[in-house]
Amino acid sequence: MLCQSCEKKQATTHIKTILNGELKEYNLCPECAAKFGYGSFFGNFGFDLDKLFGSFMESFGAGGSSKRCKFCGSSFEDIAKTGKVGCSQCYDEFYEELLPSIQRIHGRTSHTGKLARSAGNEIRIKNEITQCRYELEQAIKTQEFEKAAELRDRIKELEKSMKEEAEKTDGKEG
């Protein structure tokens, strides 16, 4: 698609805006986008996702693999092209392929924070430990030593149950 403004270069920036009560969509080349004031915001990785996936695709020689998600039928090429993952199972199916981009977007690859009802026991405990450690850090910063002591005890307790949980799973597997 050509840039709607200069009609010369390839449009790489898609802009949705509400003008006079109407939703308008524009396709612009990077130069024109910058000219219209959208430039400064595009240096951030949030907007480079397409490119990110694109370059990533090349390095894997996309199209070579014919693997498809059993649940939704997406191939990795579909995901790379659109920047959209097809379903939750794609994350399992294409975990290895997605991981480098995930790492690049977030800088990290493992979740911490709120858990869904379906989350396993081990992650629950691990998560609470991370949370307590964070709160401990804050408590020390604000000199709330009583709270810090409580948190430290809670972390010890959790680490113990974490061990037990790990032994349980090992036992099951063995």
Place this chain on the structure above:
Amino acid sequence: MKEKIEQRKDISDVVISTRIRFARNLKDYPFPCRMNTEKKCRVAAIVKEAALGGHSAISDRFRYIQMSELTQEEAVSLVERHLVSPEFISDREGRGLLLLDDESVSIMINEEDHIRIQVIKPNMDLDGAYDLADKIDTLFDEQLSFAFNDKLGYLTQCPTNIGTGMRASLMLHLPALKESGAMGKISASLAKLGLVIRGMYGEGTDPKGAVYQLSNQVTLGISEKEAINNLRDIAMQLISQERNTREALSENISVLDIIYRSFGILQYAKLLSNDECMKLLSELRFGIEIGIFDHLDYDTVNHLMIEVQPATLMKNIGKKLSAQERDQIRAEVVRTALMRKQVPASRRLE
């Protein structure tokens, strides 16, 4: 001038509102990009039932809106009031919206993800907004099976949202930083801190009236609380930068001239286009911020900035209007709002 700008405790001179958004998906359905309208309708029905059905604790305060049944003005007005994203109304088939009676919570169904819970609070209230979003999310979690993975957290259609699926944003008025041309540099350095700043209506929109949205970008490997504290810390730095710049600009005669002129136009204009109006309101707000218009308050301006948007204007009037009719009514709305707040006689000749 009374209190020094930078020493004020109340930060409503910079922070307009707070928003928390959670992205959630159902485990047993493909993400919206892989669903046809029929499947989307099924997902919408499931989510609707979870919110409004007999088992729900929040049912009597929410109403369900089928997006395809709205007129174009009603749909656009939802965007203007920040209740839905521009993307949400670009194709309304199979999409639904759950709206809390006071409009502080909106739940988009089948936007980029199956469920997007959004809480908006006036001023800075990150903890309050988070608590409410968290409660609603937990209620859904009790009835639905969310797509969740122990390693990657909540799974979303776009990998930029996986993990907590949470986006916390503050709507900021940054006229001085915009004027000083510092926004480009600021947005570049924010990116390094895992934050992003963009225009008033989110992704890809223009910062109308110097209103910006500051949000966390990273959602994986950082807990909700950490992300919120991080955002708050950085926002406070940005606020003090903005205030320092305001302090410097507040003595500048050409800046003052612009502010007073804007006030004049807003009071007497017979026609105001949306862009001009937003620009003038932003300058008026700037005036209040540096202590010029004591008789006016931020709420009036915040309110007007939404009220004057074209579709909201038409929705409130109750009919379709031509561009010129809109400009005329917009000028009237602004004039009436400002007239209600009369300038005290002692300040009139300043």
